[in-house]
Amino acid sequence: MPTALLNGLGTAVPLLIGVAVGLRxxxxxxxLAAMMAFGAGTMIAAMSEELFAPAFRRDGPLIAGAALFAGAGVYVVADHLIENMLGPAAIGWALLLGTVLDGVPENLALGVSLSGGGGLVLLVAIAAGNAPEALSGAVLMREQHGFETARTFALWAVTAxxxxxxxxxxxxxxxxxxTTAISVVQAFAGGATIAVLADSLIPEAYLEGGWRVGMATAAGFFVAFAIG
Structure with missing residues (x-):
């Protein structure tokens, strides 16, 4: 239990630090673009190595694939609904949504993997992804939506x-x-992660940083893969 609590805090504290910086x-x-791209790179490595690959090996393409597409589909539909309601300025909400939709199954998978002595790559990847995701989300909620500091921090604190x-x-x-339930959680988290990266995090990083973000993404992938 203490180990799981420390690992949970290891994913939540960077998120809150990112929010605090973004609000100030x-x-x-x-x-910001380099941080987002680096986090995206770490998540690519963790998604493939610690989320989808174990589920695929354990329960095969049917179960793992269905859960993967379910995770991606839930995020895509929810993100589309937010965009219809808020328009182009919805990216801040989309990043908060992404943190919840991929973070919950990811952290569930992290807790499960700790029982087998693993989870280090996933912990690093989640932490590296949470900080820039929360930072950029907080900035956009403050600048584009005019959210009060206390309200914005409270939303992200509840998420953490x-x-x-x-x-x-x-x-x-x-x-x-x-084991099948574990596979479903892992693959669902992987699908939600792919959708967050494709729909929100990487496009926003490219928009802010241009072609250079490709190198930061590669660096994040290398670091997470090397740790694994």
Missing amino acids: WTLPKAV SVLVAVTVLGNGFAGSVS
Whole structure:
């Protein structure tokens, strides 16, 4: 339990730091873009190595593939609904939504993997992805939606608390759930991650940083892959 709590905090604290920075300062676009791209690269490595690959090996393409597309589909539909309601300025909400939709199953998968002594790559990837995602989301909510500082921080703080809780719960129930259920959670998280990267994080990074973000993405992938 203490290990799961510490790992949960390891994913939540960078998120809150990113929000605090985003509410206080507006970083240079190139710096923010590089951070977002680096986080995207780490998530690509973690998604393939620690989320989808184990599910695919354990339960095959039918179950893993269905869960993958379900995760992607849930995010895409929810993101589309937000865009219809808020228009182009919805990217801040989309990043918050992405943190919830991919973060909850990711942190559940993290909690489960800790029972087997793994999870380091996933922890690093989630932390590296959460900080720039939350930072950029907070900046956009402040600048484009005029959210009050306290309200914005409270929204992200609730999200961070949920991520810690599901990490602990995932670890606590790791021994009592079926391997197929674990595969579904992992693959669903992988699908949601792919959708977040494709629809929100990478396009926003490219928009802010241009062609250079490709190198930052590659660097993030290399770091996470090397740790694994």
